[in-house]
Amino acid sequence: MEKLHSRRNFLKSAGLIAGLTQLPLMGWASGFSTLLNEGVNPANEFSLLKLDTILSGYKYAFVDQFSTISFEANYKLYNLYGDNAVFSGEFALISGIKGKNRQVEFSNWRLANNGIKKVNPEFKYIVSGGVQCKNDSTLSPKKWIVSSRIALAEDEPAYAGTGFRNKGAAKNGIVSLTTPGKTIKKTYGSMSLSWKWGLTAVVQDMAKESLPELQFAMLDEFDAIYQNQRIRFRRKVTLDCGSNRLVDFKVFELIGDGVIPTVYWVDNMNRTVFVVSGMEAYVLKN
Helix, strand or coil: CCCCHHHHHHHHHHCCCCCCCCCCCCCHHHCHHHHHHCCCCHHHHCCHHHHCCCCCCCCCCCCCCCCCCCEEEEEEEEEEECCEEEEEEEEEEEEEEECCEEEEEEEEEEECCCCCCCCCCCCEEEEEEEEEECCCCCCCEEEEEEEEEEECCCCCCCCCCCCEEEEEEEECCEEEEEECCEEEEEECCCCCEEECCCHHHHHHHHHHHCCCEEEEEEEECCCEEEEEEEEEEEEEEEEECCCCCEEEEEEEEEEECCCCCEEEEECCCCCEEEEEECCEEEEECC
16 A cells, blocks of 8 residues: 555545444545544544554555455454554454355464563463354354463463363354353353354455345353344445555444444455454454
């Protein structure tokens, strides 16, 4: 992405459009810096303006095709502190078909200090696993295995006994979580079930199929269930992504009981490129 002209066009076009409250566009002719000085708070609006500093060197990855079923997507993670976006880790999602189901593997690591200050050695909190999902609109999880540990690197063993592994299954409105020594059951009822990290793939399918809204219960961090979740289409935005190429994005928002509202930006290849909430952001690696 061209560092000045295209980046500012990109952010200005994104502007308030991803905000959870639809506001007038205030007249873009006044300029990017003027817009910020007039009191618009990007932290409240969940727009791409929040990512201004980290997008300064970002190069959008142009591709000719992308499969929403069989794919690998890698993201950089950022914690959002006021107007600052601080690198905190990486996230990978790998999806494919296994029999009649979708098999989704994931790996999520974060700096143990969340990038706030330098700590030596820099331990990482690593969570990885796999989810067998129904091949439906919410990627309903059927069963899963999750491992977590603190280590110095993704290929290093758990530090000082911090390794932990559990598994779960969902059937007939009940989630069973099995941890060492006990099994916990939680009810989610008659709604469809989805899962937090799987939503990155769910919105890709929504964009491809032009689905305006989904309602479901959500499995969050594989140990909590939140009812009455909604992902809905906000609108389409055309952004200048550099190299004199315009890209159409579909913007979706997640709202619901007990969750932080989150906005998903899906490009015209049906790839989730940006995920922005009030506390963190995911940016597709180029």
